[in-house]
Amino acid sequence: MNQHHISSVNKLSGLGSLPITCNRCRDLDELDFDFSFAYQPIVNFHAKNIFAHEALVRGINGESAFSILAKVNDDNLYRFDQSCRVKAIELAAQLDMKELLSINFLPNAVYEPAACIRLTLDAAKTFSFPKERIIFEVVEGENVSDRNHLINIVEEYRNTGFSTAIDDFGAGYSGLNLLSEFQPDIIKIDMELVRNIDTNKAKQAIVSGIVHICQQLDIKVLAEGIETKAERDFLLSTGITLMQGYLFCKPAFQKIGQIDDDAWI
Numbered sequence: 331m332n333q334h335h336i337s338s339v340n341k342l343s344g345l346g347s348l349p350i351t352c353n354r355c356r357d358l359d360e361l362d363f364d365f366s367f368a369y370q371p372i373v374n375f376h377a378k379n380i381f382a383h384e385a386l387v388r389g390i391n392g393e394s395a396f397s398i399l400a401k402v403n404d405d406n407l408y409r410f411d412q413s414c415r416v417k418a419i420e421l422a423a424q425l426d427m428k429e430l431l432s433i434n435f436l437p438n439a440v441y442e443p444a445a446c447i448r449l450t451l452d453a454a455k456t457f458s459f460p461k462e463r464i465i466f467e468v469v470e471g472e473n474v475s476d477r478n479h480l481i482n483i484v485e486e487y488r489n490t491g492f493s494t495a496i497d498d499f500g501a502g503y504s505g506l507n508l509l510s511e512f513q514p515d516i517i518k519i520d521m522e523l524v525r526n527i528d529t530n531k532a533k534q535a536i537v538s539g540i541v542h543i544c545q546q547l548d549i550k551v552l553a554e555g556i557e558t559k560a561e562r563d564f565l566l567s568t569g570i571t572l573m574q575g576y577l578f579c580k581p582a583f584q585k586i587g588q589i590d591d592d593a594w595i
Contacts, residue, residue: 368581382430521555
């Protein structure tokens with residue numbers, strides 16, 4: 331990430347073109363570290379094309395996500411979350427990304443949903459990236475003390491025109507309860523349920539059950555962490571066509587990933 335990225339975030343967060351009404355939004359101290367993104371494709375297997383790209387935080391030289399997330403604390407959480415949105419959108423626009431862009435968000439960093447989303451809207455407008463092509467993901471296991479607050483965030487995002495997703499579904503203990511309270515556009519099945527699913531009857535039953543529930547609720551199902559064709563083929567047999575994982579493409583640092591031709595066979 332270069333100085334251009336840093337200045338663009340400062341310009342947008344320096345009150346931007348929209349009025350800021352949340353006190354937290356006014357307190358935008360500089361982060362003392364910089365970061366960038368890798369993008370991992372999400373494919374529609376039946377269509378044989380890329381459906382979306384997930385933005386995955388990295389160091390400015392491609393260092394691991396952990397090296398960046400280890401620097402995030404209660405004092406800079408809000409600023410980091412807001413900066414992630416702006417940088418992910420700006421870089422996607424620079425790469426001329428035509429597909430959907432999936433961004434992870436931190437619900438504990440959102441104080442006033444309607445106000446906190448304004449910087450994202452400003453970024454989408456400034457970098458000419460349609461808001462209808464942005465998906466916001468929340469991790470099922472994210473420690474959210476106020477479940478109603480999370481639901482309010484998701485509803486605000488959807489009302490604004492963004493799509494929503496629950497990431498790592500099945501990794502925590504609250505998945506079905508969470509699903510009963512709000513229905514996202516997409517559910518991403520946790521990779522631990524995907525790993526070796528072709529030989530594990532328990533995982534097969536669980537994932538088939540998730541697919542059935544989501545069909546009833548009109549929710550798209552996406553399987554992540556796919557590494558083998560055997561995993562891919564079992565998931566296809568359940569009706570899952572949205573897929574993500576090393577079988578198709580590893581995260582591509584500051585560029586658009588290309589799907590391995592052999593992954594379609």
